[in-house]
Amino acid sequence: MTKLWSWGALLFGLVYFTLPLIGMTEFSLKMRRGEYSFDAYAKVLADPKFQETFSYSVLMALVTIAFGALLVVPTAFWVRLKMPWARPYVEFITLLPLVIPAIVIVFGYIRLYNTSSWLPLTGTAMGTNILLMFGYATLALPYMYRAVDTGLRTIDVATLTEAAQSLGAGWGTILARIILPNVLVAVLSGAFLTFAIVIGEFTMAALLNRPAFGPYMQLLGANRAYEPAALAVIAFGITWACMGLIQLITRFSKHTRAQR
Amino acid sequence: MAFLDIEHLEKAFGILRVVKDFNLGIQKGEFVSLLGPSGCGKTTVLRMVAGFETPNSGAIRIDGKDVVNQRPNQRNIGMVFQAYALFPNLTVAQNVGFGLKIKGVGRADQDIRVAEMLRLIGLPDLGNRYPFQLSGGQQQRVALARALAVKPSVLLLDEPLSALDAKIRVSLRTEIREIQQKLGITTIFVTHDQEEALSISDRIVVMNGGIAEQVGAPFEIYNRPNTKFVANFVGTLNTFDAAVLDPAAGRVSLAGTEITLPQPLVSLTGDRIALALRPEALHLGRFEGREVVLPGVITDVHFLGSVIRVRADVAGASVALDTFNRADTPPPPVGAAAEVSFSAADLIVLGG
Numbered sequence: 093m094t095k096l097w098s099w100g101a102l103l104f105g106l107v108y109f110t111l112p113l114i115g116m117t118e119f120s121l122k123m124r125r126g127e128y129s130f131d132a133y134a135k136v137l138a139d140p141k142f143q144e145t146f147s148y149s150v151l152m153a154l155v156t157i158a159f160g161a162l163l164v165v166p167t168a169f170w171v172r173l174k175m176p177w178a179r180p181y182v183e184f185i186t187l188l189p190l191v192i193p194a195i196v197i198v199f200g201y202i203r204l205y206n207t208s209s210w211l212p213l214t215g216t217a218m219g220t221n222i223l224l225m226f227g228y229a230t231l232a233l234p235y236m237y238r239a240v241d242t243g244l245r246t247i248d249v250a251t252l253t254e255a256a257q258s259l260g261a262g263w264g265t266i267l268a269r270i271i272l273p274n275v276l277v278a279v280l281s282g283a284f285l286t287f288a289i290v291i292g293e294f295t296m297a298a299l300l301n302r303p304a305f306g307p308y309m310q311l312l313g314a315n316r317a318y319e320p321a322a323l324a325v326i327a328f329g330i331t332w333a334c335m336g337l338i339q340l341i342t343r344f345s346k347h348t349r350a351q352r
Numbered sequence: 353m354a355f356l357d358i359e360h361l362e363k364a365f366g367i368l369r370v371v372k373d374f375n376l377g378i379q380k381g382e383f384v385s386l387l388g389p390s391g392c393g394k395t396t397v398l399r400m401v402a403g404f405e406t407p408n409s410g411a412i413r414i415d416g417k418d419v420v421n422q423r424p425n426q427r428n429i430g431m432v433f434q435a436y437a438l439f440p441n442l443t444v445a446q447n448v449g450f451g452l453k454i455k456g457v458g459r460a461d462q463d464i465r466v467a468e469m470l471r472l473i474g475l476p477d478l479g480n481r482y483p484f485q486l487s488g489g490q491q492q493r494v495a496l497a498r499a500l501a502v503k504p505s506v507l508l509l510d511e512p513l514s515a516l517d518a519k520i521r522v523s524l525r526t527e528i529r530e531i532q533q534k535l536g537i538t539t540i541f542v543t544h545d546q547e548e549a550l551s552i553s554d555r556i557v558v559m560n561g562g563i564a565e566q567v568g569a570p571f572e573i574y575n576r577p578n579t580k581f582v583a584n585f586v587g588t589l590n591t592f593d594a595a596v597l598d599p600a601a602g603r604v605s606l607a608g609t610e611i612t613l614p615q616p617l618v619s620l621t622g623d624r625i626a627l628a629l630r631p632e633a634l635h636l637g638r639f640e641g642r643e644v645v646l647p648g649v650i651t652d653v654h655f656l657g658s659v660i661r662v663r664a665d666v667a668g669a670s671v672a673l674d675t676f677n678r679a680d681t682p683p684p685p686v687g688a689a690a691e692v693s694f695s696a697a698d699l700i701v702l703g704g
Binding site for chain 1: 404430451455495499
């Protein structure tokens with residue numbers, strides 16, 4: 093009887109998640125009347141605006157990931173090693189972006205860094221890009237920090253650090269050659285989550301007036317019928333590809349093979 | 353002056369003083385064990401030598417140079433940890449070569465040294481394996497090779513055998529001692545296992561409550577313990593209650609039998625003191641050279657193969673004594689009356 097219920101729940105879950113997807117995919121293929129076609133996809137992919145905004149967002153995502161990793165890995169390492177008492181506070185701070193809306197952060201940015209402020213970042217495109225990157229890094233912080241912290245939990249940070257120190261290693265070497273390679277899978281899963289967030293982010297990019305993918309999707313959704321569905325399927329595909337990559341990289345990292 | 357000199361070392365965590373006025377001089381090439389129960393401060397002393405803890409006061413000198421203010425990566429010390437601490441992302445060869453790479457040793461010299469180290473620990477073919485592909489004993493040997501590869505001035509071993517099973521523990525400790533003697537490297541070994549400490553050390557420091565209770569060769573520590581704690585912690589001990597008759601002459605009364613101890617006592621006449629004997633100092637039956645004979649009753653017999661451990665009630669105390677197995681002499685039955693003999697010279701006075 094219990095088994096029957098489990099199967100029922102599973103089936104319900106599957107239908108709940110897949111039915112809208114199937115419906116959306118089917119709709120995205122119906123641009124040509126009376127037959128299925130990839131016209132909507134072709135149209136989206138051929139749009140120079142799509143290419144422009146997508147490559148901009150991909151670049152922003154990569155920069156955000158690099159900055160996030162450089163910020164989070166040493167911080168999480170240091171908190172684990174030297175300031176375990178500070179962990180709850182750091183965790184609280186990293187969770188703040190989940191409760192403070194992006195719009196509050198971006199208005200704060202605009203007020204602090206406008207052209208008449210002491211640091212007029214919004215005065216140039218590059219300055220605004222940097223500001224946007226910081227905003228993205230803040231939004232991704234809860235995911236990145238948690239991923240890295242969980243990764244650090246799987247290794248004996250204190251003893252490995254001491255072992256490396258006794259062999260003459262300084263902090264930079266310890267982080268780059270011992271800690272980072274051992275939490276690489278965790279950093280990558282944080283990185284893919286960051287990627288997914290940056291690709292879909294609307295508020296910050298729109299208010300800072302940057303040509304990102306999020307505002308483009310919104311614009312397209314407001315003006316077209318079939319293309320938004322095609323775009324949603326593409327975005328979904330990218331997310332799944334990211335998930336696949338996490339799995340693949342996990343499998344390729346040699347030293348962790350036995351644990352799986 | 354000793355090669356490694358520790359003087360008046362003090363360490364407190366908050367209000368808890370874990371190491372109190374610790375002094376020790378270790379000669380070059382000497383193997384010294386810090387032995388004591390958990391929380392006695394032995395690991396803290398080791399970590400201060402390594403540089404992972406900063407002493408509140410005191411000096412640590414290696415080859416005449418004070419290292420207290422040096423960072424751990426400047427001290428040229430090799431350390432082996434209880435949890436192996438091999439870098440999981442590096443192969444065995446890369447682990448062993450890690451310190452050399454940091455020192456800037458050339459690739460070719462690195463390879464030669466790594467191969468040499470792997471031969472030394474008897475794992476010449478495992479260079480390409482990852483730590484997770486090795487057994488615990490193999491991992492600890494690699495950790496030892498890694499610590500030794502950089503030719504450290506001092507080798508520190510922090511309970512390196514505790515995580516291994518009994519058989520590997522015994523063979524690896526012999527191997528560690530052999531390698532240490534071969535390289536002539538000054539070594540501090542921290543352990544709570546007295547057998548380990550007794551079997552491989554040149555000298556043992558027995559620690560209790562942050563204090564070095566006794567420093568001496570294993571033979572001395574075992575046979576002539578200075579304090580009650582050392583006597584109880586190292587080896588098995590049978591204790592008897594005795595009354596002092598003449599402290600200057602060392603005469604005491606043990607269960608009505610008068611015994612003259614080889615040394616005078618500091619107690620007063622009529623005082624009760626505790627006397628102790630190792631199990632191997634007691635003999636079942638009368639024996640030449642064992643002048644004190646006490647009657648007793650056999651309460652328990654454990655046949656351990658080459659040795660038979662017998663428990664008997666003697667002079668109001670339950671004592672353990674060891675006899676060698678002989679094929680022509682079966683062990684005594686439980687409940688049988690027996691005589692137990694020993695030499696007064698073997699008696700250890702506890703707190704007398």
